[in-house]
Amino acid sequence: MPHRGCVVVANHSSHADTAALLAALGARHRPAIGAAADYWFASPWRRRVCRVLAAGFPVRRTGGGMDDLMSMADGLRAGRAVVLFPEGTRAADGAVGAFHRGALVLAERAGVPVVPVGITGTDRLLPKHGRLRPSLVRVRIGEPLPPSATPEDARAAVAALHARTGTEPPRDSPVRRRVAAVAASRWGLPLAVAWACAEALSWPLMPELLLGIVCVALPRAAPRLSLAALAGSLAGGLLALQLANTGHQLPAPLTTDRMRVEVRHQLAAESASAVRHQPWNGIPFKVYAAEAGRAAVPAGDWLAESARARGARTLTVGAAFGTLGLLLHRFRLYYGVYVALLGAGFAAGLSIIVVGWS
Structure with a gap:
């Protein structure tokens, strides 16, 4: 992780991705997690969970989302990490989908690097519409990309990290x-x-x-x-x-x-x-x-x-x-x-x- 503020972009296949990222990133950057406003902020208890446990902030997916992201620019310049899932939703097949451009626009306007992250195992730990079960989770943090990186550059870096982390379960007796x-x-x-x-x-x-x-x-x-x-x-x-x-x-x-x-x-x-x-x-x-x-x-x-x-x-x-x-x-x-x-x-x-x- 760079010492200054940064935008962290990761693949997204499970609600457990947020917990895995918070555990891997540590507290020095005071990471804030971008969360879908229509889901995590739609009810009082979800809003409390998202804000208290993940320092989440709402990002609208149906208009106005770019303004929500730009509100974090000052925090980035002050050294915070903003964590975003540019796919916009959880992938059901484990593949890394296309990235929306909002995370990259935020990084460019704030003048901070983009940190790609690949996560594996969370889709087995807590599958989409599934139940919690034991699984080995791996988080691989890549080399920072410049603020001018494109969505295609970020997606390629995340996909490469996702492939390198491997998906094999731990060996069993x-x-x-x-x-x-x-x-x-x-x-x-x-x-x-x-x-x-x-x-x-x-x-x-x-x-x-x-x-x-x-x-x-x-x-x-x-x-x-x-x-x-x-x-x-x-x-x-x-x-x-x-x-x-x-x-x-x-x-x-x-x-x-x-x-x-x-x-x-x-x-x-x-x-x-x-x-x-x-x-x-x-x-x-x-x-x-x-x-x-x-x-x-x-x-x-x-x-x-x-x-x-x-x-x-x-x-x-x-x-x-x-x-x-x-x-x-x-x-x-x-x-x-x-x-x-x-x-x-x-x-x-x-x-x-x-x-x-x-």
């Missing part, structure tokens, strides 16, 4: 793709329910391990998978309580007598509310459920208290792993390494808990 496919399929929710239900009965692997695997692979599925795991955990806990209450004892691998003694003491003192300790002390949920059944804790009280305790933990863990999946989107090629580290960390943590309660 085949393991992540398979896990994401299962999570998104009709088997995803039943798997989460069954895993969590089995863990509340006897299965030694807690549902948070499953959430750590699937929510990072498919972050948008994190809310529904977390709710499914919570539902399975509550159903399994209620079933375990009823079985223990009728004298049935299920296998409980990787649990210890000391865990059971501690839970009995807590239940004797606090009844169903003792389950609030479970998310923090490392004792498996199935131990609490079985001992609550032997202590004849009322099923309704147990369900309410376990929903509060398990819900806080399961939904928080699911949200955390979903957020981690979004943050690590660019590194999804290494998803297999992540799963291996997650498994190793879980095994180490489980061993420490079991030894600590032995």
Whole structure:
């Protein structure tokens, strides 16, 4: 970017272009974004969003637009950057369309350079009339053009930068793709329910391990998978309580007598509310459920208290792993390494808990 004021011209395929440009240009030039008056200033809430978040100013597309642009000439001479999309609208096919002359006339009259910018990836991040989804976005800033540059010169420079930035998505892990496919399929929710239900009965692997695997692979599925795991955990806990209450004892691998003694003491003192300790002390949920059944804790009280305790933990863990999946989107090629580290960390943590309660 030049040190003085300039007119920035970029290709336009998505509403996300503005955010990408603001992130790339920085604040030194106090960039102002030219926005279509008939769209972004047509309603009070859009006008507030445009002015507050993007320092937007209105540009009429049906007459009077040149006067709107010329009003920014003094700001340009004072060192500001004015960002314009000379195509006038979002392109639906990703190609760089013809440029209107207003941006170039403004640069010539203010005597400031024209900075071409090529943007790729925003059409996948937020397609025209589509929904937001993860995508790698690249912004390439080109060499400044003189104030006398023509619309054809600016368009050619932007098109060359757009082609150089590349459109290939980040490399992906085949393991992540398979896990994401299962999570998104009709088997995803039943798997989460069954895993969590089995863990509340006897299965030694807690549902948070499953959430750590699937929510990072498919972050948008994190809310529904977390709710499914919570539902399975509550159903399994209620079933375990009823079985223990009728004298049935299920296998409980990787649990210890000391865990059971501690839970009995807590239940004797606090009844169903003792389950609030479970998310923090490392004792498996199935131990609490079985001992609550032997202590004849009322099923309704147990369900309410376990929903509060398990819900806080399961939904928080699911949200955390979903957020981690979004943050690590660019590194999804290494998803297999992540799963291996997650498994190793879980095994180490489980061993420490079991030894600590032995």
